[in-house]
Amino acid sequence: MTINNKQLAAYRREMLENETATATIQRYMSVVTRFAEWVGDRELSKELLLEWRGQLGQSAATVNVAVAAINRLLQVMNLSHLRLKHLKTQSTVFRPADRELSREEYERLVCTAERLGKLRLARAIEAICSMGIRVSELPYVTVESVTKKTVIIHNKGKTRTILMSAALVKKLSIYCKREGIASGPVFVTRTGKPLRRTQLWAEMKHLCAAAGVEASKVFPHNLRHLFAVTHYRQHKNLVRLADLLGHSSVNTTRIYLKTSGLEHQRELDALGLVLLKEAG
Numbered sequence: 666m667t668i669n670n671k672q673l674a675a676y677r678r679e680m681l682e683n684e685t686a687t688a689t690i691q692r693y694m695s696v697v698t699r700f701a702e703w704v705g706d707r708e709l710s711k712e713l714l715l716e717w718r719g720q721l722g723q724s725a726a727t728v729n730v731a732v733a734a735i736n737r738l739l740q741v742m743n744l745s746h747l748r749l750k751h752l753k754t755q756s757t758v759f760r761p762a763d764r765e766l767s768r769e770e771y772e773r774l775v776c777t778a779e780r781l782g783k784l785r786l787a788r789a790i791e792a793i794c795s796m797g798i799r800v801s802e803l804p805y806v807t808v809e810s811v812t813k814k815t816v817i818i819h820n821k822g823k824t825r826t827i828l829m830s831a832a833l834v835k836k837l838s839i840y841c842k843r844e845g846i847a848s849g850p851v852f853v854t855r856t857g858k859p860l861r862r863t864q865l866w867a868e869m870k871h872l873c874a875a876a877g878v879e880a881s882k883v884f885p886h887n888l889r890h891l892f893a894v895t896h897y898r899q900h901k902n903l904v905r906l907a908d909l910l911g912h913s914s915v916n917t918t919r920i921y922l923k924t925s926g927l928e929h930q931r932e933l934d935a936l937g938l939v940l941l942k943e944a945g
Contacts, residue, residue, distance in 0.1 A: 666709055666742065668701040676741045684821050686801050688862060696734035709739075711747050718749055725752040763879060766887045768895070770878045774869070777876035786868050788840050789852050789860065793885060796827050797892035797910055800866075800885035804850045804859040811837045811851065818911070825911050893921035 676697060680690045700717065707713060714735070721728050729751045736748045771794060778787035792798070792806055802818050810816045814834050816827040829837075837851055846853070852860040865885055873880040889910070896906055907918040 666744065667706055668697075668704055668709070668738075668742075672738075672742055673697060673701065676738050679741050680737075686799070686821070688801065692730065693734035693737065696731045697738050700731075700735055700738075709742075709744060709747060714747055714749055728752050763881045764887070766878075766882045766891055768891065770876075770882065771888070771891055773876045773878060774872055774883065778872055781872075781875060783868070783872070784840060784843070785852060785860070786865075786872065788836060789865060790869070790888060791833060791836065792852075794888040794892050795830055795833050797889050797896065798827065799889065799911075800862045803852055803865075806837070806851050808841055808846055808848050808851060811841065820911060823911060823913075825908065827909065890921050893918065897922055 673694075677690065677694060680693065685693075703717060704713065717735075718728065718732060721731060723731075732749045732751050739745055739747050771790075775787050775790055778784070778790065789803065793800060793803065796806075796816065798805075798816070798818065799820070802820055805816050805818045807816075811829065811834055814829045814831075816829065818825050818827060841847075841851055850859045854860060854864070862885065869883050869885065870880055872878075873883050893906060893910060896909070897903065900906070903915050903918055907915045910918060910921065912918045
């Protein structure tokens with residue numbers, strides 16, 4: 666069996682019906698489209714799939730994302746027997762320092778956005794970080810939810826309720842009044858449409874230089890990581906945090922709690938298990 670446009674359309678439809686995140690749909694469609702071009706008119710077989718995986722030449726994490734996308738396509742095509750195994754990776758206990766956004770850097774981003782008059786960006790960054798929501802869930806932050814101090818999010822077949830802090834409610838109320846937003850999503854474009862993930866990402870990247878923060882650390886999902894780490898340090902409740910983040914498993918939540926290599930180094934140094942003075 667070969668891959669055709671009809672099957673690709675069915676693949677996209679399956680993801681939409683299962684309420685897959687927009688970013689994931691875009692990423693997976695990109696993978697399978699390139700895969701279909703690589704396959705051409707050849708019949709799908711396990712040997713062909715193994716050849717494709719072997720020529721990717723990328724990191725294990727990147728390869729595994731591609732494998733997940735292809736395996737889902739194979740399931741839609743009723744070819745699950747051809748599924749590929751993911752590459753094995755050894756779990757690390759910390760995140761790379763160049764990917765870890767600190768509290769101080771987060772504050773610089775918000776303050777810089779305000780100083781430059783980018784109030785929509787500043788409030789969006791604070792909303793995501795203070796509630797720990799996904800960037801795709803930002804449209805659920807509406808004028809009505811600000812009034813009720815509660816955001817009800819429907820995502821991935823689940824519904825969860827997020828409370829807003831008093832400080833966030835005050836800031837968003839002032840912002841909506843200033844911008845003349847009377848109802849619906851708080852974060853909208855000039856045409857009134859909900860702010861897109863790609864647009865927010867681009868605005869955050871443009872803010873990096875002025876804020877003095879490395880671009881590798883600045884992306885919407887890192888704000889969610891910062892929320893997770895900050896919340897756990899204060900409350901030490903993994904199950905509660907999993908509920909707030911909308912995770913079905915606490916194992917997923919544990920991934921969010923990885924701290925930077927620099928912090929891990931400080932923790933090791935604090936153990937004091939290497940004697941400072943040599944014997945004799």
